Amino acid sequence: MNPVAGGVALNLAFGFSILSIITLLIFIRNGDMRLFLTGQRLSLGISFFVFLSTFILWYQLIISNFDIDYVARYTSLETPFIYKISALWAGQSGSLLFWLFILSIFATITVLQNQSKHHGLMPWVIISLAIIQLFFLVLTNFVTNPFMPTDADFVVKNGNGLNPLLQNITMAIHPPTLYLGYVGFSVPFAFAISALMNRDTSPLWIQSIRRWTLVAWLFLSSGIILGGWWAYQELGWGGYWAWDPVENASFMPWLTATAFLHSIIIQEKKDMLRLWNMALIILTFALCIFGTFLTRSGVMSSVHSFTASSLGPIFLTFVFLILIVSFTLMFLRRSDLRSEKRIESFTSRESGFLFNNLVFVVMCFAVFWGTLFPVISEAVRGTKITVGPPFFNQINVPIGLILLALTGVGPLLAWRNTSKQSLIKNFTVPILSGLVAAVIFMAIGFKGSVVISFSLSVFVLATISTEFMRGIKARTKTFNESIVKALITMISKNRSRYGGYIVHVGIVFMFVGFTGHAFDKEKEFSLKIGQTDHVAGYEFTLLKLSETERSNHYAWISDIRVTDNKGEFVTNLYPEKRIYFHKNPDVNRRQPHSELDIYSTLNQDIYSIFSAIDNDNGIAFLKIMVNPLVRWVWIGGYILVIGTMIALWPRKD
Amino acid sequence: MNSNKKFTIMITGVITVVIFWIGWVSSNPKDEKAMATFVSVEKLLNDKINKRTKLGGLVKDGSIIISKTNYLDCSFVLKEGNTELTVKYDRTRPDLFKDGAEVIVTGQYLDGTFYADELQTKCASRYEGDLRDESNYKLTEIKT
Structure with a gap:
């Protein structure tokens, strides 16, 4: 060809x-x-x-x-x-x-x-x-x-x-996954525009795109998680999320899309929030294009700036065109988008969804604010102030915790209005579980937002289990089914609902993982062969240093023995220092690369980086991190994917 | 309708609280490392700014000095335009850090030296570089 x-x-x-x-x-x-x-x-x-x-x-x-x-x-x-x-x-x-x-x-x-x-x-x-x-x-x-x-x-x-950074299997999967998500929102967006043009803003268009939106959301979520996984495995700073502009660029449409997924339920069931849903999907799509722009334009310095280019203005123009055309169209059709129905009570499912939406959008705004803070501060005060992860964490941790709480509260509220009796009936067990958990966590010595996060996680898991238990009980009673069979039929009869709950479980797991970040420990030190140092109660001994030549690089390998505070053997770690293009006569064109080694358990990850080698004296310079609960993030990711697939699975009828 | 009004008040309330919250954090960050001012090396030297700052520039060729006893300890000269500044950094260096690399450092200026606690490298020029020298190198390699 x-x-x-x-x-x-x-x-x-x-x-x-x-x-x-x-x-x-x-x-x-x-x-x-x-x-x-x-x-x-x-x-x-x-x-x-x-x-x-x-x-x-x-x-x-x-x-x-x-x-x-x-x-x-x-x-x-x-x-x-x-x-x-x-x-x-x-x-x-x-x-x-x-x-x-x-x-x-x-x-x-x-x-x-x-x-x-x-x-x-x-x-x-x-x-x-x-x-x-x-x-x-x-x-x-x-x-x-x-x-x-x-x-x-x-x-x-x-x-x-x-x-070489891109020569990693996750890196072969992460961008296409993310792209499938970004691009996927084009279809719901096209349907939204079409509904506006046709003046048909009834729930019809929503029904035709629910599955599309879920598919796009699934890809966007997995793309983001895979990106975190890649950063964690490959970049060697020991984290999976750095609030980097390009990460934020994928997180913002995720937030609005998640809000949209929730609020279309109200439009489908109650024909409310027409205007809001329209605005959300337009915003999501515009943010997807904006994300592609941030990745490709090089306006923001970031780990993702593998390319710098002049595409910026063209993309920005396109984003503005999308927003102007769509919102003008919405304005012209405002009378069609008005719904007659009103939310009747605070303690209703509708109101729960409304607040969940509000929090998602507010969080999206917070992320947007931080991402563009350097630009904003330069325009307003003339000095370019950059904000780092502590800033984003400080703003988003409380907002995230409110979201987590709503994840627990929402599903237990009834449509239209929840009576006092059923409020008490539904919430007694979960709230008690949350409180007991809080007491236990405080007794262990946890503090502040850590206690809140862990207890809310228990609370949310309790509400979800109550929901499952209630459904199973009803089935075993009426149809005399076994518990397992009742569970399976219950899920398959109402896939979007129970799939959604499973996604919530995944999110809770991820929150547990995020909370573990509060306990991260790290230390940089050097070891001669045979020497030992301590990090977070573990002992690290350098057993030997070896070197080898492989097909496209040269590698120094350190062999580190890890033992716990009782002296029991935990694992051996083999972080490597590699030189790619090592045959290049021009030393400056050779490319060093640190290949990490991670020992991962449910409790924590022991993360090792071979920072530098002193060949003459046989000294390895190491960076060791002990990161608790990181694995929960990945497990949560798997659960999220499974839950979404259940919600997506077509019915046979 | 009464409940409608209540909702409007609630929603406005939530938005106001959050905007105040974002504004408050923006002006009083908890962690001193949350923010840094991006300035040019020239401005930093002229104004002797001793706040947390971020600088960008190139690593001057041949200026990287790595301590003989501690390979993590290093100093190099950061060049931005014609202005130069010595930078000290004592943590794990990114793989792409080398002579001529485009770097961003974050830290504090004190008596003629910039003490960085963050060192980021930008994309290696190698991947966007001129094909010519790359091919030349390969060609010579094939000959020998």
Whole structure:
């Protein structure tokens, strides 16, 4: 396959997107069904050519055609196959093509799925998706084309190779997962715009996108968690979340999307909050584009600045256009978006959802504020003040704890109004469990927000178990089923509800993990072979230092024995100091890399970094961290994924 | 409607409290490391700012001195434009830290030296660099 074909395919996709938009607009004016069918096919055509050009680029990466600048820049002959594949999203132009590729998959699914459904909504849905495709086609065609030939007057024998930091299996999965989430919200957004254009803001559009939104949310959540996992495993500062601008960029749409997932339940069940839901999904999508902008623009210095570029203004313009057009449209349709129904009582499920939404949005604002604080402070006071993790933690810990509490309270409230008796009946056990837990945790010696977080976790788990128990009891009584069978049928009969509760359990686990951060300990020290040092009650002895040459790097390996305070053997750790491109005669072009070693248990992780080596004297410089409860975050992540899948699983009926 | 009014008050209340909270934390951070002022090296030297600051610049070629006894102890010269400043740092250095690297340091200035407790490197130029020297190196390597 000729690389030129890739460029041509992108050109054709660009042309098709314009044709598709025009045809569908004419259809909306004159109602000629043939035009609708043509427009639909043209839209499938956009996606087809995007697929084609993506596959061509992939093929060029695999066969190492260094005549293409992108291939030469991000791969080399030595790059393993899997990372040649993942190089598609290693650089800017490739990752934009990849965005487009995913969007085209989603657009194709949406078109094919709705061929005989939602005839009223589909024209505008397709137009909206085609406009988003058009935006990315303009970028990949005219601004940063992935098929650009290499600018060299000699034959390029080998490429640059992929950054070793990105040569990690999680890094091959994390960006696409996140992208699937970001891009996934295009579909609900397109439906929202279509509902506005059609003046049909009844719960219909909500029903058609509930599953889409959940899928996008699942990918966004897993993408964020995988990103944390990668940072923890690879970056070597011992944490999984640094409130880095790009992390925040993925967290903000997650917050508004989570709010949206909750509030559409009210619209589906009660036809309330039409305006609010509309605003939330528009905001979520705009934040997704804003996230891509923050990742790709290089405005914020961050670990993610693998590329710096001039795309910023174009992306910002697109974000503003989305916001202006969408909110103007909302304003014009404000009378359709008004719902007649009102929330009747504070102690109702509706009110619980409303406050949960409020807190999510407020948290999103807080994160937004911190992320843009350097920009804001420079504009207002003339000095650029950057804020670090302590700032974000101080603001968000209380807000997060309120959210955690609402996770427990919400599900126990009844629709419309909860009577005093049922309030007492539902909350006695959970509140008592929470209080008992608080007393126990204080007796152990925990303080402040740690006690609150742990006790709230117990409280939430108690409310969820009460819910499960009540459901099981009802079934075993009425249908005389065994407990296990009752549990399974109960979940499968009401997947979205119980799936949702399982997601809540996952969130609680993650909160437990976050709270463990309060007890992190770290120490940097040097050890000669045979010497010992202590961190957090553990003893670290350097047994030996060895070195080895592997296919694409050179490594020094330290062998550390870890024993606990009773002198019992815990584990051996082998953190490495590696040099990539070690054969390069130019020392400055060799690339050191610290490969960590982590010993992980439910209680805590022992995290080791080989900071530096003094070869002459046989001394290893180490950084050791003891991070309690980190594993709970990952376990919580798995539970969250399982819960979401249950909620998503299609019914057989 | 009465309950509607109550809700409006509640919601406005929550938003007000949170905005005050964010504003309060923004002006009184609990941890001194929560905030740092980003200034140019020149401004830092002229104004002798002794607050927590963040500086950006390049590591001057050949300026990295690593202590012979403690490999974690290092000093280097940070160059921003024509201004230079000696920086001391005694913690684990990021892998990408080397001559010519673009770095961001956070810490405090005292008597002609900047004591950094955070050292971040920006993306290695190698990955965005000129293909020419890269290919040349490979070409020579193939010959030998």
